[in-house]
Amino acid sequence: MELLGLIVSRVSFGMTLHAIVLLPVLVGAVAFALPRVWYQNVLLAANGVLTLAALALFRQVRWEGAVVQSLASWPVPVAITLRADQLSAPWVLLTAVFFTGVFLFSTRGTYRDKTFLFLFMVLEAAILGIFLSGDLFNIYVLMELGMLAIAILIMYKQEKQAVYDAMLYLMMNFIAMAFMLLGIGYLYRLTGVLDLEEIHRRLVLLDDPRAGLVPYALIMTAVALKSALLPLFGWLPRAHGAASAPAIVSAVLSGVQVKVGVYLLVRLGQVFLPLVDAHFFFMVLGFLTSTAGFLLAIAQKDIKLILAYHTVSQVGLIVMGLNMGSQVAFWGGMYHMINHALFKGVLFLTAGIIIEEYGTRSYGEIRGVLRRMPAVGIATVAGVLGITGAPFFNGSISKYFIHQGLQGSPAELGLYLINFGTILSFVKYSTILLGDPPATTPSPRDPYVATVSLLFGGACLAGGLFGSAAVELFFGPALATGGALAPEKIAIFAATLVLALVTYRYLVCRIGSLLQAVRVFKFSFNQVTVFMTIFFGALLGYAYLVA
Known part of the structure; x- marks a missing residue:
């Protein structure tokens, strides 16, 4: 442990925030001339160094305070600044660890040519840059860069449906980025700066605070x-559930990339707090998003789409927790972001392996995963127990904190509904684990796949057993978790599980035609564009009412 601490401190001393962001791209570009096997080993080593640097940064922020660095020593309002603080440092660490894990997972993947690997490093750099950036326009540029890398990764196998999904993803996000660029321009006209902290200070001084509501x-x-x-999630199932997207792409998109949006929701919400408090708006929206997500997940047959729509549902739950106005619920939402990265990461990784093994994505055609692929099956079980909030697993702790913030309010019933919908969805998903596997000979096992899957699954269990310590370590607050394992909580989970089993057996299995009608529905590009305009109008109207 002393040796590890020494190594971490040395890395911390020698690596700036700018180096953490640039390292993936620079190493990927400089080493590109190497043979593929050497190249991927160099990138894996670079991710190892990056993880140590992120760990050192996290330790420095956690025990010494925020780290702020400016490019070329320009004064803060002018310079492009990077900031690592209590909110961003845990996500820098998680991103580095997550990418290292998926690199190990796919070490022997045949689709991993050098271009694919380089694009993956570009995406990692963009995500790290967004978490660390203190400049609004810099965030915009990095979001555009990440968007392009994601689109190419989705369509990388050049299959027709994947190209179509990637192009829709691009177009929907281009429109969103146009909204953002207009807002940044308008805001710069009002404040004359792009630094987030300086924007926050100058918004307080506006003669007419309502002038800042449009941006x-x-x-x-x-x-x-x-x-x-809701109703802007139409791009997510196409991107995360893309038929030909490699498992590691889906895992990163759901585990880390979608959290960028939630992180910015919190970060930019704090910046604009002098003008408007939209916590209630986003809390209600979070509930509606979560409900829509699990209803659409229940209707799916494709196991990747079940997981993709449940990313929508879990993001809604996270947004609920972050916007309840309760500190306990807020940190519960933050912890659930980390937990979601772990259990959804392992579920997407194992889903990719299951699809390769069985040659189908339909849950009805996959049986006996636990018997045919024990390591993958056990990791999947851990992910399912995590996402459903089973006692002793990580999801139970973060959901308990969120519930503490709701206790006694009408929204408490909404949380019970979301938990029921989540368990019902994964009762359906879990049918792939049981039954008789095909009689064919299983494919040779990749030790990297089994090891990484089980490590992610083990992290889901550890996050539940040591939930209180994990929250205090990552974020600071010391929150008691004893109530999460109280007999009444375990009884509620067991009763909800029984109700979900009965509902699946006697309702879900008998409404196939209705589920088919829901399943074929997808938001088109035109619909999402209209919804963006409606969303903008609704948020602006709400802001004017409460400002």
């Missing part, structure tokens, strides 16, 4: 689309 609504509309909030 607020424009920017937050784009952020809401990036967060996959």
Whole structure:
């Protein structure tokens, strides 16, 4: 442990925030001439160094305070600044660890040519840059860069449906980025700066505070689309559930990339707080998003689409927690972001392996995963127990904190509904684990796949067993978790599970025609564009009412 601490401190001393952001791209570009096997080993080593640097940064922020660095030592209102603080440092660490894990997972993947690997490093750099950036326009540029990298990764196998999904993803996000750019321009005209902290200070000094509501609504509309909030989540199932997208792409998109939008929802909400408090608006929107997500997930047959729509649902739950006005619920929402990265990461990774093994994506045609692929099956079980909030797993802790913030309010019933919908969805999903597997000989096992899957699954269990310590370590507050394992909580989970089993057996299995009608419905580009305009108008109207 002392040796690890020494190594971490040395890395911390020698690496700036700018280096953390640039390292993935620079190493990817400089080493591109190497043979593929050497190239991927160099990138894996670079991710290892990056993880150590992120760990050192996290330790420095956690025990010494925020780190702020400016490019070329220009004064803060002018310079492009990077900031690592209590909100961003945990996400820098998680991003580095997550990318290292998925690199290990796919070490022997045949689709991983050098261009694919380089694009993956570009995406990692863009995500790290957004978490660390203290400059609004810099965030915009990095979001555009990440968007392009994601689109190419989705269509990388050049299959017709994947290209179509990627182009729709691009077009929807281009419109959102246009909203954001207009908002940034308008805001710069009002304040004369792009630094987030300076914007916050100058908004307080506006003669007419309502003048800042239009740029607020424009920017937050784009952020809401990036967060996959209702009714702007039409892009997410196409991107995360793309038929030919490799498992590691889906895992990163759901585990880390979608959290960028939620992070910006919090960060920019704090910037605009002198003008408008939209917590109630986003809390209600979070509930509606979560409900719509699990209803659409229940209707799916494709196991990747079940997971994709449940990303929508879980993001809605996170947004609820972050906007309840309760500190306990807020940190519960933040912890659920980390937990979601872990259990949804392992579920997407294992889903990709299951699809390769069985040659189908339909849950009805996949049986006996636990018997045919024990390691993958056990990791999947851990992910399912995590996302459903089963006792002793990470989801139970973060959901408990969110529930504490709702206790006694009418919204408490909404949380019970979301938990029921989540369990019902994964009762359906879990049918792939049981039954008799095909009689054919299983494919040779990749030790990297099994190891990484089980590590992610183990993290889901550890996050539940040591939930209180994890929240205090990552974010600071010391929150008691004993109530999460109280007999009444375990009884509520068990009763909800029984109700979900009965509902699946006697209702869901008998309304196939209705589910088919829901399943074929997808938001078109035109519909999402109209919804963006409606969302902008609704948010602007709400802001004017409460400002």
